[in-house]
Amino acid sequence: ANQKDFISFAGGLPDEELFPKKELKQIFETYSENLPSDLLQYSTTMGLPKLIDLIKKQFKFKEQLLISNGSQQALDLICSVFLNPKDKILVEEPSYLGAIGLFKSYAAKCHTVKLEKDGLDLKDLEKKLKKNTYKFLYVIPNFQNPSSISYSNQKRKKLSVLAIKYNLIIIEDDPYGFLDFKGKQYKKIFDYAPKNTIYLGSFSKILVPSLRLGYIMADEEIMTKINIAKQYKDLHTNLFSQYILYEYLKRFDIFEHIKMLKINYEKKGNLFYKTLKTELGSYFEVEKPKGGMFLWVKLKDNSNSEELLKRAVKKKVLFVPGSVFLQDKTKQSYIRFNFTNSSKKDIKKGILRLKSLFPKT
Amino acid sequence: ANQKDFISFAGGLPDEELFPKKELKQIFETYSENLPSDLLQYSTTMGLPKLIDLIKKQFKFKEQLLISNGSQQALDLICSVFLNPKDKILVEEPSYLGAIGLFKSYAAKCHTVKLEKDGLDLKDLEKKLKKNTYKFLYVIPNFQNPSSISYSNQKRKKLSVLAIKYNLIIIEDDPYGFLDFKGKQYKKIFDYAPKNTIYLGSFSKILVPSLRLGYIMADEEIMTKINIAKQYKDLHTNLFSQYILYEYLKRFDIFEHIKMLKINYEKKGNLFYKTLKTELGSYFEVEKPKGGMFLWVKLKDNSNSEELLKRAVKKKVLFVPGSVFLQDKTKQSYIRFNFTNSSKKDIKKGILRLKSLFPKT
Incomplete structure (x- = not known):
């Protein structure tokens, strides 16, 4: 009290x-009448294939996706693939607490790059890239947590050029990208530098957080490693959430x-x-x-x-x-x-x- | 084809x-009529409190539990808390592939102890414990995967005595314990040595694997660390699975x-x-x-x-x-x-x- x-x-x-309570109730009703035959057995590590196909179609992704327990698990999978103790990584200053805490739990050294009003301070970034090797750079380019800053398209482009030049992996964490009040959709860094970028999407902020559903989009070589890590870490994401999301996307207009x-x-x-x-x-x-x-x-x-x-x-x-x-x-x-x-x-x-x-x- | x-x-x-398809359909029907108000929002890292209480009551556990994405994630959480590269651990020979693969992904050195018909070769174990320090011993004491061996109560007891003597942590992975055809229930190693044992339970083999629901029972000090790891790794286990299991346990007799x-x-x-x-x-x-x-x-x-x-x-x-x-x-x-x-x-x-x-x- x-x-x-x-x-x-x-x-x-x-x-x-x-x-969307009404819509979810309708989905529960459907499954109360007819339970998909594969909903209860062990499933594939990448995720429910028809859910992956539907997300790709509706969100216009061309690359393969892996379904994770929210973006937070996606970050953990990436850490387990890339990080060894004392590895240097780059993060925005300020940045998301849950990511920084996770990186530090892997004993990574977090070096910061200052955020300006239109995104990262790229001069500072390049200076750092000239001096050191970093396992990855972690960014939230849209309505960043906590600063609420969004990168300009110009900075996204320049950042991707730097990533390619210095062989840098960018983790592009994008839970808020669809929440631009004017409906503006910035370009993804992933689209500028697909080989260098790991893109993380999430349904927590645009649909329902308790589903714990996010997805990873990455180059095939990286994805193979992430898939193996996912298999060891929890075999696969639970199917109940995946089926409910599948049914939601099929029957209702998430946009x-x-x-x-x-x-x-x-x-x-x-x-x-x-x-x-x-x-x-x-x-x-x-x-x-x-x-x-x-x-x-x-x-x-x-x-x-x-x-x-x-x-x-x-x-x-x-x-x-x-x-x-x-x-x-x-x-x-x-x-x-x-x-x-x-x-x-x-x-x-x-x-x-x-x-x-x-x-x- | x-x-x-x-x-x-x-x-x-x-x-x-x-x-239990019929029962799950009934649960979906219930939620199609009345969606619990907290089912959709972010939840607590330990797990849905009323699910934890119900499991404790029905399975007669006195200790606190953490709900994980199946036992596989429980193992990953434990690894992330205990393991540094090159740490030595002990495993049964033979043992579960998914665990060994996970331990090796943490760059742990897996030393083996032979399985006899009634459990671990304890002489071999003690010889090893005298010579080296190991971060933990991983065992599956009931209908072991792959050997199908169950430990005698005597070996469980002796093993726990050794664990206490040598300050050894035991991971007691128990997905098959309820599947004794004659209904025999062996004692838990956890009950003999609660400070030294981390017990892992699972609903994958006794109910539905795609729920991806397991639980960890451990000493408070260890549990605090596991809880922090879980928070960084995926915030919490999805609530849809947890609510469905809660409703199942409440309304039907899992035994x-x-x-x-x-x-x-x-x-x-x-x-x-x-x-x-x-x-x-x-x-x-x-x-x-x-x-x-x-x-x-x-x-x-x-x-x-x-x-x-x-x-x-x-x-x-x-x-x-x-x-x-x-x-x-x-x-x-x-x-x-x-x-x-x-x-x-x-x-x-x-x-x-x-x-x-x-x-x-």
């Missing part, structure tokens, strides 16, 4: 009000569903931005979100957001202090807000609770 | 005719289901044994199966079973040559037969195909 009073802008959770998501997320994102600007504009540096699920905010007075969080907890409002996403621990004044998982009412209420922590202006 | 003519005794597959499985598997196992004995008794050393899913057979003339397989493929009958389960590659004359996945008709037909490869006696 106590926990219910909390308003959390912390987790990277989608809006559960927008889950219509995504449109609906974007309309709702844009409204919430704008409300969060406007309320923050109105109520705390003199304390927070904040930009209007163009897509994704996060606002990346800076405290104007450079104060410590971890300290702010401690005080916020007492007011029952939560966020993630930016320091957890940053390797440079001197940058203490960033905050990541999630705007998709709270109701409009709670967005306003939570921001007012935060406001009460600051002196009146 | 061609592949259909093959009779395979190779895979470790359960009998798909015995899957009645297992009884039915055992009656059917005993019939098939006996048929396989008798037919092999009658038709190929002069060529094969074979023992009547007491449970599990496999027959472990030796060619009396010590000929090479890989060579036999090459000839068997031409007759469209498949098995696994024992060499893949053995580190000692001079042992070439073993064969693993699966007796659960073929129909009775195919068991007879397949053995007759094999017989045609041998000179008439």
Whole structure:
């Protein structure tokens, strides 16, 4: 009961009000009448073949896919194929905590490249590539977690040129690419440099996270290794999720569903931005979100957001202090807000609770 | 169409005719009417709390459990927590291919301890433990894959005493423990040495493999590390599988289901044994199966079973040559037969195909 009073802008959770419950119930009904004969037996490591075919067709992929337990497992498979202890890798600064933590659990050395407003600082990247060899570069080019930055097409292209020149593998993690509020679709780095890029897609943010379904697209040689790793790690992804997704894609229009998501997320994102600007504009540096699920905010007075969080907890409002996403621990004044998982009412209420922590202006 | 003519005794597959289809359809029907509110959102890394509680209650476990994507993922989680490249570990000789392959993918050095008819050769084990430190010992004490051996209670007890004495971690992998044809239930090594043992259970062989659901039981300190590894590796096991298993356990009697499985598997196992004995008794050393899913057979003339397989493929009958389960590659004359996945008709037909490869006696 106590926990219910909390308003959390912390987790990277989608809006559960927008889950396709009616459609999933219909799918359960279909399987209650007719259970596919191969749904219960052991299956293939790559994934349910007809699901793979359908994803390729609907998302217009030409390459082979492997179905993973969400993008998170995809990252683990890649790590197990590429990483040895003390290997150097490159990550964006800031970057996704779950990836950095995973890389470090493989005892990899994470070197950072700064993010600019339109993507990676490529001069800094090339300087590093000239000096050292890195096992891979991990990027989230669309509505990056936590910074919400999207790479310009020019930077994607230049980055792929550098990757080819320096024989660099890029992991292109793309859970938010379909969540551009204006419906803009950037080009994939994978399309510019298919031999150098491992592309990760996910249904967690555009459909249902608990399905734990993502996919990997990669060059054949890399894919063969990933497939062997997957076989050793869990034989194959569970078929219940795969069949439910297959049936969903076959019977419903996922792109219509995504449109609906974007309309709702844009409204919430704008409300969060406007309320923050109105109520705390003199304390927070904040930009209007163009897509994704996060606002990346800076405290104007450079104060410590971890300290702010401690005080916020007492007011029952939560966020993630930016320091957890940053390797440079001197940058203490960033905050990541999630705007998709709270109701409009709670967005306003939570921001007012935060406001009460600051002196009146 | 061609592949259909093959009779395979190779895979470790359960009998798909015995899957609880009717019961699963009923569960799908329930969810088609009423979808649990938390079924679609991200969930906890340990697993669905009410599923964990129900498993603990029904299987009489007192310790905390973590739900994994089958036992195979449980093994991977343990490897990621314990293993560094070149670490020494101990495995039974012979042992499960999927485990050995996984351990080697972590660059572990697999040292073997011979299996006797009632379990590990404990003298050999203690000699090794005196000389070296091993990260863990991996055992399958019930109807071992591939040897079909079960440890005596005495050996379990003595093994646990050694584990405590030498500070050895035992991984007790137990997918077949419920499949004793006479309903015998051996004691768990875990119960003798709970601080030293990590117990792995699975629903793949007693219910449905495609759910990809297993569980880990371990000492709190070890479990904390496994939980962190699981979080980095795939956040959590998919909830669709977990909810379906929860509903199954709540509404149906899994122990009645297992009884039915055992009656059917005993019939098939006996048929396989008798037919092999009658038709190929002069060529094969074979023992009547007491449970599990496999027959472990030796060619009396010590000929090479890989060579036999090459000839068997031409007759469209498949098995696994024992060499893949053995580190000692001079042992070439073993064969693993699966007796659960073929129909009775195919068991007879397949053995007759094999017989045609041998000179008439």
